[in-house]
Amino acid sequence: MIARTIQTARPVRRLARFLKTCLAGLLAVASLYLLVCVFPKPVFAYRSVYQNYQVWSDQPIPGEITEVLDDVTRRLRTSSLHDREVPVEIFFCNEPWRLWLYGRAFHSRMGGATDVWLTRQVFIRASDIPANRILPPGPRPIADAAQRSLSYYIAHEITHADVSRAFGRTVMLRYPQWLLEGYADYVGKGGDFDFDENRSLFAAGARELDFGRSGLYREFHLKVAYLLDKKGWTLQQVFANPPEEHELEERLRAAP
Secondary structure: OHHHHHHHHHHHHHHHHHHHHHHHHHHHHHHHHHHHHHOOHHHOOEEEEEOOEEEEEOOOOOOOHHHHHHHHHHHHOOOOOOOOOOOEEEEEEOOHHHHHHHOOOOOOOOOEEEOOOOOOOEEEEOEEOOOOEEOOOOOOOOOOOOOOOHHHHHHHHHHHHHHHHHHOOOHHHHOOHHHHHHHHHHHHOOOOOOHHHHHHHHHOOOHHHOHHHHOOOHHHHHHHHHHHHHOOOOHHHHHHOOOOHHHHHHHHHOOO
16 A cells, blocks of 8 residues: 555656746746846847937948937827936837847737836837838738828837836736827827818728728727817826727717
8 A cells, every 4th residue: 555655656746846847947938038028239239329219220220210210209299298308218120030029929010019017118110211111011011101100100109108107017907908009199190180081981980990900090099189189188187087988989970
């Protein structure tokens, strides 16, 4: 009986040791990934500093970056949250694996991403800086490219960092997508948004005003613009008590 108990205990101990080894390995990989994400600068060879912007890239940075950043500043003036005294770190990920890694979504098709949890660093996909545009991830052109320049994407992502700084690092968990992406689009477009036209398109069920079908944030932008510009709410009031999305949609579909 004692021998049988010992024989049974050995596989259990082996399994326990195996599970501990696996757990230790997973923790080591997670720690390494976190370290790489928090300190990306060593793998970006090129750097440029302009005003409060620190730009890093895996390719040489053209001098036209200053014109792009001036346009970013213009767009950010529409935000009540942005502080020009706060340094902004921007990383251009021209190689797809970099955006895959640092974008935290494990794909490289996004225009940009922001780490709102830890560093508030901004990561932008491969771009043509002199032309002030991002390069599309596939053969199709960027949708709404006329309104979504490279400076739009940078201002959009910086706004996510500003919202995180103002309302907490867990904003992605506590606030609806229409508010977070709608406000970032609102600032990113720097006032280049025809409210009445977009409201009419929304009421008519146009594809470009349906995020689910188009992937565009114009629907969310419309909802934020309605509260800020038409109802006169402050941004703090919107974040303190964001309306239910279906209520906003009913108001926007109603006659002006």
